[in-house]
Structure formats: structure tokens, C-alpha cells
Amino acid sequence: xxxxxxxxxxxxxxxxxxxxxxxxxxxxxxxxxxxxxxxxxxxxxxxxxxxxxxxxxxxxxxxxxxxxxxxxxxxxxxxxxxxxxxxxxxxxxxxxxxxxxxxxxxxxxxxxxxxxxxxxxxxxxxxxxxxxxxxxxxxxxxxxxxxxxxxxxxxxxxxxxxxxxxxxxxxxxxxxxxxxxxxxxxxxxxxxxxxxxxxxxxxxxxxxxxxxxxxxxxxxxxxxxxxxxxxxxxxxxxxxxxxxxxxxxxxxxxxxxxxxxxxxxxxxxxxxxxxxxxxxxxxxxxxxxxxxxxxxxxxxxxxxxxxxxxxxxxxxxxxxxxxxxxxxxxxxxxxxxxxxxxxxxxxxxxxxxxxxxxxxxxxxxxxxxxxxxxxxxxxxxxxxxxxxxxxxxxxxxxxxxxxxxxxxxxxxxxxxxxxxxxxxxxxxxxxxxxxxxxxxxxxxxxxxxxxxxxxxxxxxxxxxxxxxxxxxxxxxxxxxxxxxxxxxx
Numbered sequence: 001x002x003x004x005x006x007x008x009x010x011x012x013x014x015x016x017x018x019x020x021x022x023x024x025x026x027x028x029x030x031x032x033x034x035x036x037x038x039x040x041x042x043x044x045x046x047x048x049x050x051x052x053x054x055x056x057x058x059x060x061x062x063x064x065x066x067x068x069x070x071x072x073x074x075x076x077x078x079x080x081x082x083x084x085x086x087x088x089x090x091x092x093x094x095x096x097x098x099x100x101x102x103x104x105x106x107x108x109x110x111x112x113x114x115x116x117x118x119x120x121x122x123x124x125x126x127x128x129x130x131x132x133x134x135x136x137x138x139x140x141x142x143x144x145x146x147x148x149x150x151x152x153x154x155x156x157x158x159x160x161x162x163x164x165x166x167x168x169x170x171x172x173x174x175x176x177x178x179x180x181x182x183x184x185x186x187x188x189x190x191x192x193x194x195x196x197x198x199x200x201x202x203x204x205x206x207x208x209x210x211x212x213x214x215x216x217x218x219x220x221x222x223x224x225x226x227x228x229x230x231x232x233x234x235x236x237x238x239x240x241x242x243x244x245x246x247x248x249x250x251x252x253x254x255x256x257x258x259x260x261x262x263x264x265x266x267x268x269x270x271x272x273x274x275x276x277x278x279x280x281x282x283x284x285x286x287x288x289x290x291x292x293x294x295x296x297x298x299x300x301x302x303x304x305x306x307x308x309x310x311x312x313x314x315x316x317x318x319x320x321x322x323x324x325x326x327x328x329x330x331x332x333x334x335x336x337x338x339x340x341x342x343x344x345x346x347x348x349x350x351x352x353x354x355x356x357x358x359x360x361x362x363x364x365x366x367x368x369x370x371x372x373x374x375x376x377x378x379x380x381x382x383x384x385x386x387x388x389x390x391x392x393x394x395x396x397x398x399x400x401x402x403x404x405x406x407x408x409x410x411x412x413x414x415x416x417x418x419x420x421x422x423x424x425x426x427x428x429x430x431x432x433x434x435x436x437x438x439x440x441x442x443x444x445x446x447x448x449x450x451x452x453x454x455x456x457x458x459x460x461x462x463x464x465x466x467x468x469x470x471x472x473x474x475x476x477x478x479x480x481x482x483x484x485x486x487x488x489x
Contacts, residue, residue: 081169083169083170087171090178091160093181094180095150098180110123117168117170124164127157128157133150133295134432136428137403137426138429142427143427144425144426144442147441185298190339191337191338193333193334194335195331197331198331199271201213211322213321214318215275215318215319215321216279217271218265218315226310227338227339228308228342229289229301230301230307231300231336232292233298233334234290235333237333238330241326241328241330242319242320242332244293244434244435245292245293245320246320246436247288247289247290247318248279248315248318249285249309250283250315254286261280264283277406277473278404287482288348301399302346304344305486306344317334344486345486348482348483349389351482352378354376358471366469369465369466371462376457377454378455386449394488395447397489398445399484402436403428403481404478405477406478408459408461408468409431409459409479411458412479413427413428413455414453414454415453416447418451423445
């Protein structure tokens with residue numbers, strides 16, 4: 001669980017509503033996927049938020065709803081009474097406390113009864129809406145199985161809702177506290193620690209960021225031989241500031257990237273450059289091998305897989321700082337685990353025909369202004385996507401995906417078009433730009449070069465007077481999918 005969403009929900013707990021998400025085109029999954037999607041509205045949690053404003057009283061007796069009926073909680077629910085120590089604390093310890101504890105990125109703690117009870121209605125609301133814990137792809141089994149999903153089951157959500165509805169009962173405080181799960185770490189040989197520069201984040205109101213700073217730093221590597229990245233971890237220098245970290249692999253020789261990086265770095269007197277969009281405006285990355293958010297821990301690529309860095313390749317690290325609850329300096333370090341050789345080389349392609357339309361002049365495509373739902377769709381063969389990087393294989397195993405839009409993105413529907421069937425690849429039904437990561441599959445998806453990727457992005461452009469252009473800038477948009485794959489064995 002995290003910060004701004006929950007804080008906003010607290011402020012609006014007595015009148016919060018969410019409109020339904022527009023339905024995308026129906027898809028068939030492997031196995032068959034339900035054609036009816038769940039609305040993004042708060043549902044029960046919205047009612048719970050409303051109930052936090054106070055029970056309605058009977059005009060005749062003055063009794064509240066529960067008192068007027070004469071029923072106990074147990075009679076009303078026909079089931080166990082839920083308490084914090086017995087039922088709620090174990091769920092929060094497993095899914096939330098790694099971020100919501102003293103010194104972490106979240107601006108409030110969720111590891112004491114008093115604090116959790118005070119936030120009960122808001123917690124129930126954001127959990128019901130599945131904005132927290134942050135995991136942008138639907139992980140309920142309707143569309144693929146994901147590795148290490150941050151996902152509460154329906155029964156867990158119902159438990160927290162019942163606890164709030166029954167009055168946030170404390171329970172037995174002598175029950176031993178559950179252990180907070182240990183985050184994965186890097187172990188073994190080949191670990192290189194890269195310390196980023198000391199940097200003091202600052203807001204950019206003129207760019208629309210009152211509480212956020214996106215700053216990019218250039219990382220250059222020594223060596224004259226290829227090597228393979230197999231995993232990474234991030235040591236946040238200031239836990240209260242660092243919201244997420246992206247590391248882009250960039251070939252300076254590709255389409256003038258080197259010259260563009262030099263110009264960006266010269267724009268600011270201090271270290272790095274502003275980079276809301278990817279690695280900076282005009283930089284065309286070759287992949288995003290590092291995607292990290294608080295509470296994630298180290299990331300290990302699938303066994304035997306590594307991403308090649310050739311001599312001269314650089315990494316552009318985008319730091320997202322959130323200034324909601326803290327100010328000060330940060331010096332984050334990234335630990336990169338390298339291997340001289342791997343069983344299978346991993347590749348990444350970043351594909352976005354919407355963005356491509358803006359490159360090379362001509363203005364590019366745009367999104368309609370002032371609409372609650374504007375869709376952009378594209379469909380491309382894997383053969384054509386790989387050929388841009390000079391790659392050709394009989395078939396590939398898709399190991400993971402990176403869905404990427406900007407602040408107006410609301411959902412992304414990603415499917416494998418096999419000609420006669422459409423197989424679900426990812427249902428990104430609650431897209432949030434503030435939470436960027438690679439979503440790895442539990443089992444890879446094997447596709448042939450004749451298969452195609454079918455993508456529908458949905459945007460909300462309300463409040464915008466002019467059409468929204470494709471691009472890297474703060475007011476631009478993308479409909480990009482990063483594909484992490486390896487040749488099929």
C-alpha cells in the first residue's frame with residue numbers, strides 16, 4: 001500500500017465515487033476469459049467510506065441503524081467477528097507494512113492498531129478499488145498468472161471490509177506479531193554497486209508537478225567485452241523520497257542518442273536532467289532492464305536469462321521523487337548483477353506506433369481533447385517488431401511485459417492475436433503512471449513470428465482543450481508496451 005491514493009481517499013471519505021471504466025473490446029484468453037469485466041467503482045468500499053461519516057439515526061428513537069435493529073454484529077453478518085490482531089494485522093504485515101512503516105516511502109504507518117483503526121474506512125476503500133497494494137495488472141487468474149503478484153484475494157478484501165463495518169474491533173494484543181516478509185536480495189558473484197550523484201529533489205509546478213520530481217542520471221560502464229545483466233536491486237538513499245526507479249539501456253550510437261544525452265545533461269547546472277518521459281525528451285532507449293518500486297526488493301531475471309550490455313552502452317536512470325511528506329537530499333545506489341555468459345540471452349523491445357508517428361516530423365497522431373474515454377489501438381506482428389532491431393527467430397518466449405502510458409492513461413488491454421484466436425496477455429485495468437515495473441509471467445507465452453500483439457490504450461482527456469500529442473514530454477502521451485523475451489528453446 002502507499003501514499004497519495006490513500007491520503008486522497010481519507011480527505012474524500014464521505015463523498016468519494018468513481019465512474020465505471022469504459023469497456024474495451026472483448027477478448028478470449030487461454031483458458032477462456034470472462035467477457036464481463038468488473039467496474040472500477042469503489043462498490044462496497046464506497047459505502048464503507050460513506051458510513052465513516054456516521055450511522056444514520058432513526059427519527060423516532062434516535063438509535064443508529066445497528067441499534068435500531070437490535071442485532072449484534074455476529075447476528076448481522078452470520079459469521080465470525082473480525083478483529084485487528086487476529087485477522088487484519090497479518091494481512092497488512094504481509095502486503096503493506098514493508099512500505100508503511102517508520103522511515104519508509106509511505107507518509108503514515110500501518111503497523112499499529114491505533115493508526116490502522118483511524119484509517120480503517122480509507123484502507124477498505126483503496127483495497128476494494130485495488131489501487132493498493134500497487135499491482136497494475138489484474139492477477140485474479142482471469143488473464144495469466146504472474147510472478148510474485150501484489151494482490152489481495154477477494155476473501156482478504158472482504159475481511160478488511162467486515163472489520164471496518166463492525167467498528168474496527170481491536171482483539172487480543174497479546175497475540176504474537178507476524179513477521180514481515182523478507183524482501184529478496186542479490187547473492188553471489190558479479191554484483192556491481194553504482195552510486196548515483198547526491199541530488200536534492202525539487203517540485204516543478206510549471207510542468208504540473210507540485211509534489212514530484214523526475215530526474216535522470218547517466219551511468220557509464222567500463223570494459224571492452226559484452227556482459228549480461230541477470231538481476232538488480234536498489235538501495236534508496238532517502239526512503240521517504242524515492243518513489244520508483246527505472247534504468248534504461250541506451251545505445252549512444254542509435255539515431256543520435258549520444259548527442260541528445262549531451263544536450264540534456266548540459267541543460268542543468270546540477271547533476272542529471274529533468275525527464276518525465278522515459279530517459280529524456282528525444283532519447284530512444286533499447287530497453288528498460290531495471291524497474292523498481294519500494295517494497296519490491298531485488299529482481300532476478302528468469303533462470304539462465306540475461307540482458308546483454310555491449311561496450312559503449314550506457315544506462316540512464318530515471319528517479320521519481322515524491323515530496324508529499326519529506327524534503328532533503330538523496331543519493332540512491334543501484335546494485336547490478338552481471339554474468340560473462342548466460343544460457344539464453346534476454347531481449348527487450350519497446351513498441352508504440354502512437355509515439356513513432358511523432359518521430360521524423362509531420363506532427364504525428366493525437367488524442368481527442370475533453371473526453372472521458374479516448375482509445376488508441378495498434379496491432380503489430382512479432383516479426384516486424386523484432387526486425388527493427390535486426391532480430392529474427394522462429395519463435396520466442398515472452399517472459400514479461402512493461403505497459404507504459406503517461407498521466408492520462410487509464411487502462412491497457414494487451415492480447416496475442418494468433419489469427420483465429422485472441423489470447424489475453426495482460427489486463428491493465430487500473431493503470432497508474434506512479435507505479436512502473438516489469439510484470440513477469442509465472443509461465444512464459446510462446447509466440448511465432450506470424451503472431452501479432454494487439455493493444456488498446458484508454459485515456460481520459462477531460463479538462464484538456466487541445467488534442468493530446470504523442471511524445472516524451474509532460475503533456476504528451478504514449479501507448480507503449482515493453483516486451484521482455486528470450487528465443488524459444
